[in-house]
Amino acid sequence: GVQAVVFGSWGDGACGQCHEGNEQLCAHGVWAGFGRHGGYQEYLPVNYRYLIKIPGGGELSPDNLAPLTDAGLTPYRGLKKLRNAGHLGPGRTVAVSGIGGLGSYATQYAKLLGGGAEVVAFARSDEKLKIAKDNGADHVVNVRDKDTEDVRAELESATGRTELDAVIECAGSEDSIRLAFSLLAAEGAVASVGLIGNRVDIPLFPLVAREYTFYGSFWGNYNDLTEVLALARTGQLKHSVTRVRFDDVNETLEAIARGDVLGRAVIVYD
Ligand SMILES: [Zn+2]
Structure with missing residues (x-):
């Protein structure tokens, strides 16, 4: 067919x-x-x-x-924005923040479009970080209950650097976006594709003085x-797909809200 x-x-x-x-x-x-x-x-x-x-x-x-x-489409566009603006490439470090449905693809695009950049995955569960590792992340950092300096120390032991050149932000929470900006190198960029939070408080001085760039990227x-x-x-x-029967849609939505579904849930009609 x-x-x-x-x-x-x-x-x-x-x-x-x-x-x-x-x-x-x-x-x-x-x-x-x-x-x-x-x-x-x-x-x-x-x-x-x-x-x-x-x-x-x-x-x-x-x-x-x-x-x-x-x-699979949304983080691709976000990674293209980072790539096209020259934020990726050899010697650069790109982080994928949030390894859910979008982040599991974003990790792969970071390798495919990164032109040799090192890829670091941030997530709050080891199970999700395992998916990131399987999808090509060079390093993974569990950021649960860690402050910026804890994460920076792990980043340094993983990559030898304390900063990131680019972040594809898939979690969309205020915490994860603030973490992304606080780890940026000069001329670094954050591309946001996650849509959970409402507002983010970002200090203006480093954003201007260190020439950060923020990209919204939609679908x-x-x-x-x-x-x-x-x-x-x-x-x-x-x-990374979890197959769901139509009759189980409501239970699955609750599981997604708890962060308990790995990869993307797909309804399969039989
Ligand atoms: Zn139109």
């Missing part, structure tokens, strides 16, 4: 962002599964323009493909997704 994935952010096609290809930034867009035709549907009408065909003969299963349209565009799928198709991505 033919497999296809759905690019899920459908813009109005008329604004400047849509014409640039960034339909996920359209002010009048809709998101597949959010509102329109409801969520958690087994079938969904989709304009052909938003389908990306997956060539047959590969080993990609639907439950590995599905998270690529969201958890991804159609072309970003085709690039992610190309990596998956050529076997360059590992998948």
Whole structure:
């Protein structure tokens, strides 16, 4: 059979962002599964323009493909921003903060797009750090109950450096964003893709005097997704997926809230 994935952010096609290809930034867009035709549907009408065909003969299963349209797409765009601005490369250190659904992919993109940068994973559970290690992180640091200087000391023993050149911030909590900024080297950058917190208090002086950069990065565009799928198709991505029966959705949402689900939860209809 033919497999296809759905690019899920459908813009109005008329604004400047849509014409640039960034339909996920359209002010009048809709998101597949959010509102329109409801969520958690087994079938969904989709304009052909938003389908990306997956060539047959590969080993990609639907439950590995599905998270690529969201958890697998969002950190990819964030890493591209860091790479395109020159924050990665040999001799640089990039941290992936938060190893959940997004971070398990972010770790892999940090290696794939990092151009030789050392990759350090930050998380609050050893189980999640093991996923980061399996996905290519050079070093891992459990940041639970540690202050900035504790983390800095572990960073130094791991990398020989006390600072980071770039952080892909997947946790989205105030603590993790503050930690990212407090470990930045001069000209360092933080790209935020996590969306949990509301406000962050960041001291302005180092931000200006040390020339830090902050990137918001939202989801991804159609072309970003085709690039992610190309990596998956050529076997360059590992998948951390927990399969969930439709009847178990509510229990799974509670488990996600507790931080008890490894990788991305995918509903499998049978
Ligand atoms: Zn638009």
